[in-house]
Amino acid sequence: MARGSFSQRLDSVVEAILAGAREPVPPPDAEGAALARVAADLRGLPSEEFRHRLRDRLMASGAPGERRMSPVREGFHTVTLYLAVEGAEGLVDFVVRAFGATETLRTKGSLGGLHAEVRIGDSMVMIGGKEGMAQQNPSAIHLYVQDTDATYGRALEAGATSVDEPMERPYGERSAGVRDPFGNVWYIATYRGSHFVPEGLQTVNPYLHARGTEALIGFLKEALGGEEIDRAQSPDGVVVHAKVRIGDSVVEMGEAHGPYQPMPTAIFLYVEDVDALYRRAVRAGAVSSQAPSDQPYGRVAFLKDPFGTTWYIATPRKEAI
Amino acid sequence: MTDRDAGKESEERLAIEAAQKDPSRFAELYENHVDRVYAFVLRRVSNRAEAEDLTSDVFQKALANLGRFEWRGAPFAAWLFRIASNAIANHFAKNEKGLAAAPEDTPEPVVLREVEHRVGLYRLVGELPALQRRVIRLRFGEEKSIREIARALKKTEGAVKQLQLRALRNLRSRMDEEHG
Secondary structure (H helix, E strand, O other): OOOOOHHHHHHHHHHHHHOOOOOOOOOOOHHHHHHHHHHHHHOOOOOHHHHHHHHHHHHHHHOOOHHHHOOOOOOOOOEEEEEEOOOHHHHHHHHHHHHOOEEEEEEEOOOOOEEEEEEEOOEEEEEEEOOOOOOOEOOEEEEEOOOHHHHHHHHHHOOOEEEEEEEEEOOOEEEEEEEOOOOOEEEEEEEOOOOOOOOOOOOEEEEEEEOOHHHHHHHHHHHHOOEEEEEEEOOOOOEEEEEEEEOOEEEEEEEOEOOEOOOOOEEEEEOOOHHHHHHHHHHOOOEEEEEEEEEOOEEEEEEEOOOOOEEEEEEEOHHHO | OOHHHHHHHHHHHHHHHHHHHOHHHHHHHHHHHHHHHHHHHHOOOOOHHHHHHHHHHHHHHHHHHHHHOOOOOOOHHHHHHHHHHHHHHHHHHHOOOOOOOOOOOOOOHHHHHHHHHHHHHHHHHHOOOHHHHHHHHHHHHOOOOHHHHHHHHOOOHHHHHHHHHHHHHHHHHHHHHHOO
16 A cells, blocks of 8 residues: 555555456555455446436336326426425435435525435435524424334434334334424334335325314315315214325325424425426415526425425426426 | 344335336435445456446346245345356346356355445434545545545645545444444
8 A cells, every 4th residue: 555644545446346346456554455346346336327227227117108298307206395404414314314215416405505405215205495594394204114113213213203103003004203302203004905105105205284184185185186085084074084085195184283383394296297287286275485487496386375384396497297 | 044134024025016116216226225236246347437337237127027036035135146157147148258257146245244334324424424425435435536625625725534444444443342
């Protein structure tokens, strides 16, 4: 190894390994030799860009025709949670460590903070924010995993606090709850059916605790063309749990009570026609935060519904699809 | 077979059946095996571009033929390795290199151990702290120079080399923990 600090000397070995040297200059000590072996094994690390490109290509070919016509960005679904929090970098790190998320994009957001995108199972989640931001958007999330207990343990190790320990639920799931250090609440669940994700749901599903769930369901139908696909009601008519399908995704909801209070959830929604949906949502009671406009990544509008959820509706530019 | 292996096997079986019914479920199988197939293929070809082409080929064939896959107790990875062996053999035949023309029917245990060792290491990269993970992915996954990484992360070259050192130390100790 060349002279210089240990990190420099190690890097010259890494450089030789990457250049294809089969027998890189032997490091002078045991630690150097061991680290050089790790580096040699890393030489075949697949590129993240390649992994995602191939995944998207496979998914597009798995559903011929359908995806090409869709306004949804490749690899995304109609609904994508946007978790905007202070310390967004920490949240990215948390979801990677706790839930095995893969970071697919990291860039500067429109307000100058971080904009990151991560994949968790079959779903994408957007994460953004910067220090001192006026409005944060933590959310409640129903997350399906193969092994609730293991994921719950990893989430606690990664810094979350327990809301609910893992247990069997009467509705056919084993589930647990944690709150991450950034205020998001994750309901970690394993469905006890033929697959750990129930039919029609995705790995990541937004969960809205609403005051007036009945009215929220009405709004989602009228404003966003949602379809109510499931409802459980208490004898006195309170909607305990409901599912509304929007495009290829499902948003879950239930009446706020006890510790389950409304959260300022933000949802990114890919739609065919931003302008038409914007008008429809405003007619149904949404408040405009930003009228439709063309942005480098597509045409977008921002709305807030009467129940506190922010909706970013967007049609990506053709070449971005 | 341990209980854990049996659990994994039944999860995989369910994932395969789900993907056979609904191809959009193939994503899970892909995520679970892409590093494995890539590591398997990379032993036999000389560069990244060839390994990427062959890995693409293997998964496209697997997706197209998933309906024909029958669960007979052998892991799904073994089926993917068979497709990969054929793809590698075809690749060499096409390039008239005359090497490795016969596909490996059943890879040697030593090969499988080597592949699993690498898959374990790639998984640990995903668990590194954010900056160390980015340095390792850029340095080894994208083969960027220290200077390019320093520019991308707005760090000094010395800081990037330090991050690389810390990441390699972390990976080494995690590998040692896992392998006793």
